Amino acid sequence: MSELPRLAEDSGGELARRLIEAARAEAPRAAAVERTLAAARAATISLHVPDVPVPATAQTELALNQEAIASEASASVPNSAPIAARSSALGLVVKWLAIGAMFGAIVSIAAYSLSDVFALPASRESSVGQSKPAPSLTAPSDGGKGTQ
Amino acid sequence: MVTSSIVAKPLSHAEAPPADPVESRLEQLIEREFAFVWRLLRRVGVTEDDADGAAEQVFIAVARRLPDIRLGNERAFLIGTALHVAARSRRTSESAAVVGPLASSLADSSEARHACALLDALLQQLPFELRVVFVLFEIEQLSTPEIAQVVGVPLDAVNARLSRARDEFSELTKHLEASAPAGAADE
Numbered sequence: 001m002s003e004l005p006r007l008a009e010d011s012g013g014e015l016a017r018r019l020i021e022a023a024r025a026e027a028p029r030a031a032a033v034e035r036t037l038a039a040a041r042a043a044t045i046s047l048h049v050p051d052v053p054v055p056a057t058a059q060t061e062l063a064l065n066q067e068a069i070a071s072e073a074s075a076s077v078p079n080s081a082p083i084a085a086r087s088s089a090l091g092l093v094v095k096w097l098a099i100g101a102m103f104g105a106i107v108s109i110a111a112y113s114l115s116d117v118f119a120l121p122a123s124r125e126s127s128v129g130q131s132k133p134a135p136s137l138t139a140p141s142d143g144g145k146g147t148q
Numbered sequence: 149m150v151t152s153s154i155v156a157k158p159l160s161h162a163e164a165p166p167a168d169p170v171e172s173r174l175e176q177l178i179e180r181e182f183a184f185v186w187r188l189l190r191r192v193g194v195t196e197d198d199a200d201g202a203a204e205q206v207f208i209a210v211a212r213r214l215p216d217i218r219l220g221n222e223r224a225f226l227i228g229t230a231l232h233v234a235a236r237s238r239r240t241s242e243s244a245a246v247v248g249p250l251a252s253s254l255a256d257s258s259e260a261r262h263a264c265a266l267l268d269a270l271l272q273q274l275p276f277e278l279r280v281v282f283v284l285f286e287i288e289q290l291s292t293p294e295i296a297q298v299v300g301v302p303l304d305a306v307n308a309r310l311s312r313a314r315d316e317f318s319e320l321t322k323h324l325e326a327s328a329p330a331g332a333a334d335e
Contacts, residue, residue, distance in 0.1 A: 007286050007314060015321045019270070022263030023287045028186040032200040036207050037178050043211040044171055 174211050177222055182207070184223075184288060185230050190264070191271060191283040192234045202233045209233075224298040231280065270320050274313055281306055282313035 005011070008020040186203045194202045206229045210217070217225050271279050280299065284290045292310065296303040 003291055004285075004310070004314075006289065007317070013318070013321055013325070015325050016318065019263050019267040019321070020286055022260045023187065023191060023267050024289075025260060026187055026190065026264050027183050028200065028203065032186070032203065033178065033182050035200070036182060036204045037175060039204050040174055040178060040207045040211040041171065043208045044168075044174060044214070 170214055174207075174214055177210065177214075177226075178207055181223065181226055185226055188227065188230050188283060188288065189234050189237075191268065191287060192231065192276070192279060193268070193272065194234050194237045198237050202230075202237050205233050206230050224300070227284075227298045228300075270317065270324070273320055274316055278309050278313035278316065281309040282317060285310055286314075286317075 006020075007013075008017045008024075182203060185206050186199055189199050189202045189206075190196065206226060209229045210222070210225060213225070271283070274282065281295055284295045284299070285292065290298070292306050293303060295310075296306045299306065301309075
């Protein structure tokens, strides 16, 4: 599909052309650019060295005051790829899985060791009897004393 | 996390350390796109007094998220952030630009400041989503596929919005020219 001609260059009329051309020519003051550069640098410095207090210049103060707005603004933007947030969420899941696995292992070991203590005597005997070899029918019952 | 890797990166040369890539990318972005963001903010309803501060907020947001922003995707991020900041700014200070008083002095519309004020008053008559597409196409001269990408809507929707916006804008300007005193529209 071919691109539409723009109103200012084509059929917009004289008034539309003048208004649009004036808007295209409008530009911010150079001081605003400089101030933004300083504030943005302050923002990146505070990111790089989070524990070191940043000098509280007017720009920095302004940047910090605007932090809440700015972070909220950036959070709502599509395609911003919040890698840090995703990796921290993944870390949280892994951490809880690890905690769950450790807890499960401890509970299993405890249950296994306690099961022998609380086992019923009969079942304990039967388990002991099963482990012993069966007595021989041919062996003397007095342990060989009668032959002496 | 990301920044620590930048700080901890060993220097490969003995001479002066290279400039921080994040910071230099940010500076280039501000120098290249500040005027664009500022004009966009103005056209979507931020007053001239508030535009400097609003543009600053946009770039501070960018500075904080720059390592996460893919190369070439900066403009989409800037536009999204600018529209969000503009929405907040408009909520806090509803500018009451009206066409009437401005239209009475159409002869002055050659003066840039007055023309911009009149344009803003006209643009305020358009619904916000139409205004954004109109401004990006007619004033910032982005192509419709570019607008679809940065605004995050399908190309068909962009074309439909643009068509409606142009019709409404043309209607407004024609009405204004017709209602202006004779000779006022001409210099």
